[in-house]
Amino acid sequence: MTTPAFTRAWHLVSRPAGEPKPSDFALREVRIPALSDGQVLVRNLWLSVDPYMRRRMDDVPSYVPPFRLGEPMDGAAVGVVVESAAEGISVGDHIQHMLGWREHAVVPADQAGPVDPDAAPLSAYLGALGTTGLTAYAGLVRVADVKPGDVVFVSGAAGAVGSQVGQMAALLGASRVIGSAGTADKVALLREEYGFDAAFDYHDGPVADQLGEAAPDGVDVYFDNVGGEHLEAALGAMRLHGRVVLCGMISQYNSTETPTAPRNLILAINKRLKLEGILARDHADLRQQFLKQASEWMRDGRLRYRETVAHGIESAPRALMDLLRGGNTGKMVVRLSDE
Template sequence: MTETVALPAVSREWHLVRRPQGWPTAEDFALREVPLAAPTESGRILVRNLHMSVDPYMRGRMNDVKSYIPPFQLDRPMDGGAVGEVVASTAEGFEVGDHVLHGLGWREYAELDAKGATKVDGSLAPLSYYLGVLGMPGLTAYAGLFETASFKEGDAVFVSGAAGAVGSLVGQFARIKGASRVIGSAGSEDKVKTLTGKYGFDAAFNYKNGPVAPQLKEAAPEGIDVYFDNVGGEHLEAAIGALNVHGRATLCGAISQYNDTTPAPGPRNLALAIVKLLRLQGMRVSEYYGLQQQFVKDVSGWLRSGELSYDETVVEGVDNAVDAFLGMLRGENTGKMIVSFTR
């Protein structure tokens, strides 16, 4: 039996209408109206999205290239993390009013197989947190530091893009678990102050003030043991130079290169990985879903105790989702960039 509430006749959703060349522009996207109806097939739900995520990996999906996740299709709705309220259900175990996390963002309403949704409890944390600190970015930070980089107490840790959704958590996780020193890079003086103030980093620098390598050397005169890479390019080269023997690097992102129209040159000092016995390892969060239970237990505890600070940059309205995405690529966010849909 279908359970539902009164619905509007149409929903709005963002489509990719052309593939960006270099930096995306507003003309690459279109906000379109589509008919809306409650599901009739058994086992499905209709969700009114309340919050959606914009993330760096989405830029790669706008290119028509083979990767670990399929590219966005032209003239079709884009997708990504979203959390919302069930407004119609033909699925056992899902009732109108339930809050769920799912993968059909970039639209006001999402109709999906209930197997693709996970119930979340808004009484434990704000719903938007399930897109950030308790969601994919949080698990990325947790797994990338503790598993991929094999962090251990006493390590000196450098994080690039340290004021972003993932980086801001990596540095704090390292501090909480006993890092000897935590260093971060960011793109503004205000973000640098947030890193050393609110987030408790030992040192931070503005990479726009000059070359990364000398700023990193000043911030970490005894070198680093772990590098968490969200940026690539010059940052990765500088980190390779600063890593101590048996240093480890988690290669999580390369946002400095996502909009390049020609291939970026590799680090010029990669041979140091041989003489220093370095481990440079890429990561995909999908490989670490087995850590989910422990991750939520640890991180929710750190939030409750006040050891962990978390920030969101919130943009209101589905109309402004593309602006939020482009702003995130430009580094306009502190912490997680979220789009909240007005009712």
């Protein structure tokens, strides 16, 4: 196989005010550098599209640096090795890495993780068996310390993380699992396929009212993917010594105004609540435990996942814009190859 001299990569060319626009991105041809010792050239097969990428489009301090204007963007990806200068990695191996948003990537071996296409679909390593699944698992097991009998509420429950949280909570012994979503179809999915005990469309009325009907005796654990009104409603519903896992606040990512909620944060004192943010990378020590447990649940059909698949490198920005508008069910991924 001839090694290509050039590849295509998406670049951020302007920082959006509010929702991103197609003109904020540019697909450009870039030269592929010669490999140095310890590097591999990967042809990307699947790209991950995630809400946090919107925050990286702003030049603000965060847990991950912002995208730099005029330079290739990045993110999680799975691909096949087409050239190797790294001991222990061969041509034809499949790996996961963080140089997505491009068709080819030169990846240092110490930043590549092996994946097994015979054990699970390659795209699953970006979602249910990747950072998405680990976030859900660590959030429940370590941050929330879910106990048998807990009542669990998760917002954005039809999304990549939320759908895993709800199912895992039940598998870990929660007595009642409640989810919110943005369409009637997604609410039906939560109840009928993922086994949520209750679910509601947050467009149908105030979140606090709908949550109160679904959990009249209160909530022990809230897994927050949305922020804003959802977080305020959850604080009001929390039981004494409840736990809140702060995973994402997608309701604010495109906002150009200062958020007003939650206005009832004092309840965290009154109820002696625990509120803790989660980043999967802080819980890497749980990865093998998570993979063993999640793989077992998936094999016997107790843990299900869905994907929204965009096709071709050209579709990546539109996939991100659709994700931020709630246009996905489950994990949003871009497929670059039929392999």
